[in-house]
Amino acid sequence: MNPIDITYLVTISTAAIAGLAIIFGLGLAIASRIFAVDADPRIEKVLDNLPGVNCGACGKAGCSNLAEAIAKGEAPPDACPVATAEAHKLIGEIMGVAVGAKKRKVAVLLCNGGNRVDSRHDYSGVRDCRAAALLHGGYKQCEYGCLGLGTCVEACPFEALRMGSDGLPEVIEERCRACGKCAEACPTGLFVIQPVSKNVHVRCKSCDKGAVTKKACAVGCIGCRKCEKECPVDAIKVNNFLASIDYSKCISCGKCAKVCPQGTIADFRKARKAGEPIPSVVAFTTATAAPAQAGEVTA
Amino acid sequence: MFEHMPSIIIGVVLINNFVLAQFLGLCPFINSSDKTDKAFSMGAAVTFVMTMASFVTWLLYTYLLKPDAWLLKKLFAGTMIPQIGLQAVLQTAVYILVIAALVQLVEIFLKKKIPVLYRSMGIFLPLITTNCAVLGVALLNTSYAKMQLTLLEAVVQGFFAGIGFTLAMLLMSGVRERLSRLNVPEPLRGAPLAFIGTGLMALAFLGFAGMG
Numbered sequence: 001m002n003p004i005d006i007t008y009l010v011t012i013s014t015a016a017i018a019g020l021a022i023i024f025g026l027g028l029a030i031a032s033r034i035f036a037v038d039a040d041p042r043i044e045k046v047l048d049n050l051p052g053v054n055c056g057a058c059g060k061a062g063c064s065n066l067a068e069a070i071a072k073g074e075a076p077p078d079a080c081p082v083a084t085a086e087a088h089k090l091i092g093e094i095m096g097v098a099v100g101a102k103k104r105k106v107a108v109l110l111c112n113g114g115n116r117v118d119s120r121h122d123y124s125g126v127r128d129c130r131a132a133a134l135l136h137g138g139y140k141q142c143e144y145g146c147l148g149l150g151t152c153v154e155a156c157p158f159e160a161l162r163m164g165s166d167g168l169p170e171v172i173e174e175r176c177r178a179c180g181k182c183a184e185a186c187p188t189g190l191f192v193i194q195p196v197s198k199n200v201h202v203r204c205k206s207c208d209k210g211a212v213t214k215k216a217c218a219v220g221c222i223g224c225r226k227c228e229k230e231c232p233v234d235a236i237k238v239n240n241f242l243a244s245i246d247y248s249k250c251i252s253c254g255k256c257a258k259v260c261p262q263g264t265i266a267d268f269r270k271a272r273k274a275g276e277p278i279p280s281v282v283a284f285t286t287a288t289a290a291p292a293q294a295g296e297v298t299a
Numbered sequence: 300m301f302e303h304m305p306s307i308i309i310g311v312v313l314i315n316n317f318v319l320a321q322f323l324g325l326c327p328f329i330n331s332s333d334k335t336d337k338a339f340s341m342g343a344a345v346t347f348v349m350t351m352a353s354f355v356t357w358l359l360y361t362y363l364l365k366p367d368a369w370l371l372k373k374l375f376a377g378t379m380i381p382q383i384g385l386q387a388v389l390q391t392a393v394y395i396l397v398i399a400a401l402v403q404l405v406e407i408f409l410k411k412k413i414p415v416l417y418r419s420m421g422i423f424l425p426l427i428t429t430n431c432a433v434l435g436v437a438l439l440n441t442s443y444a445k446m447q448l449t450l451l452e453a454v455v456q457g458f459f460a461g462i463g464f465t466l467a468m469l470l471m472s473g474v475r476e477r478l479s480r481l482n483v484p485e486p487l488r489g490a491p492l493a494f495i496g497t498g499l500m501a502l503a504f505l506g507f508a509g510m511g
Contacts, residue, residue: 002377012374024400031404035411
């Protein structure tokens with residue numbers, strides 16, 4: 001009896017399985033040709049013009065699903081809120097439909113605290129804002145503010161968020177496609193998605209009483225109502241010690257930003273025009289305001 | 300040629316029912332048994348795969364894998380291999396390859412010819428590949444068979460194993476359709492109650508044991 005040659009055994013076994021696999025593969029390839037389903041050629045073309053991030057902002061299950069819906073006529077060509085205006089136009093051409101221009105929206109962070117706010121306890125848990133927020137409302141003195149652990153930065157499929165050195169995420173507006181993933185991810189709901197034409201924002205969400213807010217954060221809203229009195233269109237109201245802007249009324253005149261003693265209300269106009277990233281420190285322009293920290297100029 | 304047929308058929312449909320006596324293939328069973336038409340279509344797909352798989356795997360086993368197989372004698376003449384056979388080593392991989400290819404074929408066919416069925420079965424169609432009932436029938440026809448089966452016997456066993464599976468699913472779907480109209484407590488609704496029902500049905504089918 002000859003001894004078993006292991007190499008030969010392994011070779012034959014591998015060859016056998018490989019041979020079977022090739023035969024079945026060929027068989028399946030032929031079958032898929034015979035039983036090919038006629039797909040609308042426009043679906044491929046539309047899919048090429050979609051971003052391909054499968055973020056789900058359109059409400060469909062991924063880009064292929066939306067491409068099918070657009071090709072069937074169930075969704076308008078500009079259904080993807082995240083695609084550029086060019087892409088909308090191209091999709092419109094494929095479908096033979098004219099596409100109007102849409103207002104560009106971006107995400108805005110409504111908090112200016114970050115590292116300015118002290119911690120109340122040492123947090124050594126999971127480095128995720130949602131986890132930190134579950135524990136006693138977060139480890140910062142202000143329960144409403146940004147925890148700075150970067151959950152939003154991870155959530156953004158377009159890399160339009162970057163964690164700044166001041167503990168606040170920075171929105172890179174050219175990259176932001178207003179898909180809303182950061183707003184979903186933030187446990188304290190600090191992001192709003194607003195058209196680029198809206199330049200004035202109240203960068204605070206703290207409903208703590210004025211004195212408490214001031215102790216926790218030097219730039220938080222204390223609910224003094226100076227902005228409410230100044231607004232020409234009654235767009236800004238103070239409720240529960242927090243000023244909030246009704247964006248449907250706001251005309252972005254910036255008058256409230258000028259009178260805010262805390263520097264909470266920011267006017268992004270200058271920074272946006274200059275194409276700079278929206279900085280987090282606000283230089284105050286009123287006499288009663290605190291001196292600017294870290295001395296950066298802003299809108 | 301047909302002496303063993305009755306015992307094979309009754310054996311695999313009633314006595315050793317794949318779902319209720321051997322507890323194989325519970326995943327599609329629990330998931331596709333809530334409506335009768337779903338149950339029937341899943342049963343039909345599984346029956347088809349089981350029949351084809353039995354056919355191809357019997358051929359592979361007899362001519363390539365088992366001790367004293369024809370190909371083994373040719374390739375490994377003079378060594379111990381034709382005596383031992385390669386089935387212990389290659390069986391699982393080869394059978395799964397065959398089953399996966401067949402399930403893909405079924406998918407391609409259904410997508411073209413009956414797209415409604417394809418969409419309603421969803422993810423459970425490719426899951427037939429990993430269904431232990433199909434691999435089980437292939438193994439039971441070949442290495443774990445109590446007596447050597449001919450090709451016809453193996454294919455018949457495969458076909459009726461699928462029929463037994465379909466029977467169990469149809470029975471279950473009838474029960475579940477009625478259960479869906481009752482006021483079941485929240486924690487038990489759906490799959491939990493289906494499992495309890497399956498267990499009770501299996502107890503009932505125990506009555507067939509000892510007939511073989």
